Amino acid sequence: MAHARTHSSAPTAQAPSAASLCALHEDATCRSCPHLSTPLPAQLAHKQARIAALLADGANPVPADAWQEPAASAPARFRNKAKMVVSGTAAAPVLGVLGRGGRGVDLRECPLHMPQIEAALPVLARTITALGLTPYDVPARRGELKHLLVTASPDGDLMVRFVLRSRRHVEDLRAALPGLQQDLPTLAVLSANIQPVHQAIIEGPEEVVLTDTDRLLMRLRLPAPADGGARAPVAGAARAGARELPLYLPTRSFFQTNTAIAEQLYATARAWADTDTGTAGRPQRVWDLFCGVGGFALALAGPGRAVRGVEVSAAAIDGARAAARLMKLPAESARFEAGDASVLDPGAGPAPDLLVVNPPRRGIGAELAGRIEASGAERVLYSSCNPGSLVADLARMPSLRVRRARLFDMFPHTDHAEVLVSLRRDR
Ligand SMILES: C[S@@+](CC[C@H](N)C(=O)[O-])C[C@H]1O[C@@H](n2cnc3c(N)ncnc32)[C@H](O)[C@@H]1O
Structure with a gap:
């Protein structure tokens, strides 16, 4: 396994200018990065202004003085996953996207x-050829290989998943594993995902894992927060500073796309959470809803806290539990449950002292927002990848007011943004 950390968290002087990053952007063959020609600092200033204006306009507005400095991404080499549509032929596969007229555009050299x-990617393309894996032809509904999904850990270890129409080539892939391990020494997870259905959903429900393990260890390193971290740490909690956060990513689980920005996101959540005690000697009750593999919950876990993570994906919950064991957290201080977070009621029992929510793009929705509003939860951290649904959800919780907000540039060169807000109940 590789051990050199390979992503950086900020633009560097050596980084190529955005305009020269990508020939496919220059000639408009690929439209995934609409703002690539604008220097990243200017992109970020514009994004910050746009998001701040949007959130200032809502019925439960984010005040201008709540905003902290945005977290800037590196301009290139920040994406930890490639989701490649496979087209072309087995002899000459195209790995990338389907462009105009359904023609394959090869993104093997995508600088992100x-x-x-x-x-x-070239090694995997050669494997496709060697095994005769015919790319799936969408209009003709013929062929076997639909997608290639590749994820890299901060240490450079790899998870590679072949999304196949059927199990026909699974044993061929199994036989190819030793050769692949030689060519890709950091290959940690290889699997075949079976997606028999002709539809836009990338993955199917069945995963055949071909390596000894089905999970990638993502060893995150949370930076010390710029504001010095905890002003009033939770009783017994370690002082804020850089520290490791090991997460396990099983196949079929969500992970934030930009590892360096995810590190800043979790570190900021921890720093903001650490500014409050208010539990009169008992452990602080923290809920992390839509917890995925446990990034927020495990960043917050530690002495003086009892965290509870809830997530619909059982695979992701397995990963979160394994990471909690790796961190040697006592069972009572970190519990993870597979289930529907949107039906929970924080007001039904002892209310959480801190509620973290990080829902999919649709937001937490009217019902959960209504129950949080009616509950005794004093503090909420809401991490959103969709400012539009965030505005709507904030309006549904008028008793909770935004005290701090920060933009995380998880998706540079696009209009997408991740926003973390810290809310406190108005008395
Ligand atoms: C934006 S991701 C956040 C994951 C995690 N907080 C992180 O930092 O990686 C949203 C997560 O919500 C999960 N999810 C979607 N609907 C859900 C539901 N009704 N109940 C619980 N989890 C859900 C998804 O599986 C996904 O892992």
Whole structure:
């Protein structure tokens, strides 16, 4: 396994200018990065202004003085996953997207991918050819290989998943594993995902794992917060500072796309959570709803806290539990449950002292927002990848007011934004 950390958290002087990053952007063959020609600092200033204006306009507005400095991404090599549509032929596969007229556009050299992903893609293309994996032809509904999904950990370890129409080639892939491990020494997870259905959903429900493990260890390093971290740490909690956060990513689980920005996101959540005690000697009750593999919950876990994570994906919950064991957290201080977070009621029992929510793009919705509003929860951290649904959800919780907000540039060169807000109940 590789051990050199490979992503950086900020634009560097050596980084190529955005305009020269990508020939496919220059000639408009690929439209995934609409703002690539604008220097990243200017992009970020514009994004910050746009999001702040949107959130200032809602019925439960984010005040201008709540905003902290945005977290800037590196301009390139920040994406930890490649989701490649496979087209072309088995002899000459195209790995990328379907462009105009359904023609395959090869994104093997996309400058956004981490270097380990870029290095792996030609090896995987050769494997496709060697095994005769015919790319799936969408209009003709023929062929076997639909997608190639590649994820890289901060240490450069790889998870590679072949999304196949049927199990026909699974044993061929199994036989190819030793050769692949030789060519890709950091290959940690290889699997075949079976997606028999002709539809836009990338993955199917069945995963055949071909390696000893089905999970990638993502060793995150949370930076010390710029504001010095905890002003009033939770009793017994370690002082804020850089620290490791090991997460396990099983196949079929969500992970934030930009690892360096995810590190800043979790570190900021921890720093903001640490500014409050208010539990009169008992452990602080923290809920993390839509917890995925447990990033927020495990960043917050530690002495003086009892965290509870809830997530619909059982695979992700397995990963969160394994990471909690790796961190040697006592069972009572970190509990994870597979289930529907949107039906929970924080007001039904002892209310959480801190509620973290990080829902999909649709937001938490009217019902959960209504129950949080009616509950005794004093503090909420809401991390959103969709400012539109965030505005709507904030309006549904008028007793909770935004005290701090921060933009995380998880998706540079696009209009997408991740926003974390800290809310406190008005008395
Ligand atoms: C934006 S991701 C956040 C994951 C995690 N907080 C993180 O930092 O990686 C949203 C997560 O919500 C999960 N999810 C979607 N609907 C859900 C529901 N009704 N109940 C619980 N989890 C849900 C998804 O599986 C996904 O893991």
